[in-house]
Amino acid sequence: VSTAGAWERDWLAAGSGEMSETALLAKTTGRKFLAEQLLSQSQSRRVVILGAPGSGKTTLMSYFAVMLAQQNPEVLGLDADTDWLPILIRMRDFAINLDKSLIDYARVFAENTMAVKPLPVGFFEHWLYDGRALILLDGLDEVAEDAKRNDVVRRIDNFLGQFDRNRAIITSRPAGYRRDFFRTEEFPHYQIEPFDDQKISAFIDNWYNSRFQDQAEAERRKQSLRKALDDNDRIKLLARNPLLLTIIALIHRYQAVLPKERFELYNCAVKTLLTSWDANKEISNHGIFKYLDLYDLRRLMELLAYWIHTQVNVEDNDSGTLIDRDDLIDQLSQQIKTLKQVQLYQAKEEAEAFVTLIRDRTGLLNEQGQNCYGFVHKTFQEYLCAEEIDYQADNEGDFGIVLSQIRAHLHDSHWREVLLLLIAQQKPKKAARAIRAVLTNKSNYEQWLHRDLLFAGSCLAEDPKNLLGADRGLVQEILQQLFELEVSSKERVCKNVREQVFQILCSLYETDFEAQVLELFEDQSDRIDDWRLLKYRAEFGEKYQVITILLGWLKDENYDVRWKAANALGKLGNSSKTVINALLARFQDENCAVRRSAANALGELGKASEPVVSALLARLQDKNPWVRGWTAYALGQLGNSSETVVSAVLARLQKDNSYVCAYAGYALIKLGKSSETVVNALIAGLQDPDSVVRGNAAIALGNLGNSSETVVNALLKRLQDDKFYVRVRAAVALGKLGNSSETVVSSLLAQLQDPDSEVPWRAAKALGKLGKTSNHVIPTVIEWIEQHQDSDYVGRGIDVLWDVVVGEE
Secondary structure, eight states: OEEOTHHHHHHHHHOSSSSOHHHHHTTOOOOBOOGGGHHHHOSSSEEEEEOOTTSSHHHHHHHHHHHHHTTOGGGGTSOTTSOOEEEEEEHHHHHTTTTSOHHHHHHHIIIIISOOOOOOTTHHHHHHHHTOEEEEEEOGGGOOSHHHHHHHHHHHHHHHHHTTTSEEEEEEOGGGOOTTSSOTTTSOEEEOOOOOHHHHHHHHHHHHHTTOSOHHHHHHHHHHHHHHHHTOHHHHHHTTSHHHHHHHHHHHHHHSSOOSSHHHHHHHHHHHHHHHHTTTSTTTTTSSOSSOOHHHHHHHHHHHHHHHHHHOOOOSOTTOOOEEHHHHHHHHHHHHHHHHTOOHHHHHHHHHHHHHHHHHSOSSEEEOSTTEEEESSHHHHHHHHHHHHHHHHHHHTOTHHHHHHHHHHTTOTTTHHHHHHHHHTSOHHHHHHHHHHHHTOOOTTHHHHOHHHHHHHHHHHTOOTTHHHHHHHHHHHHHHHHHHHHHSOTTTSOHHHHHHHHHHHHTTTTSTTHHHHHHHHHHTGGGSOHHHHHHHHHHTTOHHHHHHHHHHHTTOSSHHHHHHHHHHHHHHTOOOHHHHHHHHHGGGOSOHHHHHHHHHHHHHHTOOOHHHHHHHHHHTTOSOHHHHHHHHHHHHHHTOOOHHHHHHHHHHHHHSOHHHHHHHHHHHHHTTOOSHHHHHHHHHHTTOSSHHHHHHHHHHHHHHTOOOHHHHHHHHHHTTOSSHHHHHHHHHHHHHHTOOOHHHHHHHHHGGGOSSTHHHHHHHHHHHHHHTTOTTHHHHHHHHHHHTTTSTTHHHHHHHHHHHHTOOO
16 A cells, blocks of 8 residues: 555545546555554544555454454454454445444344354444454445445544444545545545566465465466466556456466457456356346346447447546446347347336446446446447447448448547457458558658557557468568667657557567568668667567677766667666676766666666665765765665664755755655655754755655645745745645645735745745635735735736636646
8 A cells, every 4th residue: 555645635636536546546655565554553542444446445344353363463463462342334235224323234234144143232332432342444435325324434533433443444536535534634645556467476476385285287377377477468468457367367368378368368357257247147047127138238348339339439437437327227228229139117127227337247238336337447438339349340241340440549649459359350351451551641741750660560569360361461561760760860750659569569479470570680780770670689588698798888988888789788678697797886986877777777777785775875875966865865766764874864855956856755755755744854954054954854744745734744844944035845745735724824925025036936836726726815915916016026927816716838
């Protein structure tokens, strides 16, 4: 999990439902730590955990409960000598029983559902009054009705207030959560992080270790699944979600290998999910539906996906598009009426049963809070939408339906994945026709942007089968045009196009088109920059040969070659002893650019061994500020938060120039050291006789994000500093912290009269930021303008008003 950081402030300002779930979670810059450390890391007794669908919220709550039930509280950072009682309540189930209090519901659940013996009177009260309960309230967003959810929140608040000696955790998806449910001052907010590569690898180990007694077979399966993920970035991105990784692992277990084609993988995933719905044959035996069967469910999903996808143009929303329950019922009713040739009222009854099913089971389409439904992941919506278009074309015997969709939606980012999946599943000659239609589309500004060519190249990256046999000339034409862009001068081809070309050509590794690409490189290697060619060789399976070349170049007489070699080694990800030692040796290089690149490379490689950390600590004393700054940055990346490292980085933050200070502040945040010790040291720095130290301390406090009253008051005092640049940095920091109290606003308004022009400008910008998150700033600013309307500096207040009301162009 991670602390919310800047994301939390954006979310608090956004309100409920006004920002997409992904947009919120992507803004997180907070401190990260293992979820089982939550209770020891948080200073508050009560916390809220937010997480995307399938991120593991319910699993985490169950894990906490099991650890206490097994009498392992020390695993969670709780007192091992205390006997703890976990009280786990699913909020959706409690909402059905609002005639009962939380305690009464817990008792009924324990005695009826868990079948325990009748509990003695006052059982739960005994533990709660003693402060020995861990209260786990899971899935607040699953209380669908707004009024009911508000009532549940009120009950939770009262309950936790009554038994305030106990630890409590509340979970929700952002989509079903509102900013005013629980005050962040009392309930710190955390989010569940997606799996990184290390977590994915650990999951794969545990998955196959638990399923195969034959360790040799388990190891073979592990390596097979890891390679399948490494070979497909898009599938690996899905694997960052625990639910989707579980589905991928299921498919791999039963089929031994994952389909290389994305659309085949998604097809297998859909089948797996639909089969899991019918595990007890309730659908097949008409235990739930009167008319629908499993085949009909697939068709309904395809129809719904197409309908939802065509309703709005939503970009960058990995969870798909949410739809209102009533709209869902209406659409399902019409589709079932047509599909099964029944009366509308019969279709509506069937649609109601369908919605009940998807609410109570995990599947492709699920309830996502606030009476809204959506696909569990937008990928499934896109895949099933493509399936529906293909169905229509096949059913009508008209491939023009596919071509018309391409013409209508080409280069619309909302439709990109749909079109790629649609073209990839076509028979060879049809796929060739579709790709030819893309290549010859003549989109606007094609001579400069090359979007048609790049999309055609992306179609090849999907590896449509037997395309070479259907139209070899088309493939050669696309590859040759991409290659010509690759070798064109940088002045004639923009950076974005060049990077797209690089990604597309690299994605053709291990496809049917790999041989053609390698032939182009071999025949015309003299036209490609040596460094660029090395990057291609590394991507096409020659990484170890490339590393050998770069290690040689680290000793080149030309410093430009040496620093580029160090930089390239950092990006290749090989942290072998040979590579590490070669980079450490470059710390003695006479050129500062080489030393800087060596430090950065060591940070990127992430190997925090004692020799590496010691060498980096020594580089913090380098005579060149560029090297010192990037060294601090590297230490932050390595994540070694020992007292020695933190003290050394903190010293750079307090005593160095602004360039080094910025990187040292970043490092401390990455190391999770926005702690009381660091904050107190920075507050002390605000009193330092050296004005540079005071200014650096102000900037660092703004970056750390601690908006406590102590920090804010210390910064307010620096607004009166005798050095203008300290006043500037204090104003900037206050704007970043987001505290829009009357005292802060009034103090910043006073700075609009500062004689040094830089101070009013920065104060105005800070007020502009605060005004976007607080309603009372505008009236205060207007009052200030009215009071100073005859002054020469009134325009500074108007600048604030402009920033808040109109915004910057």
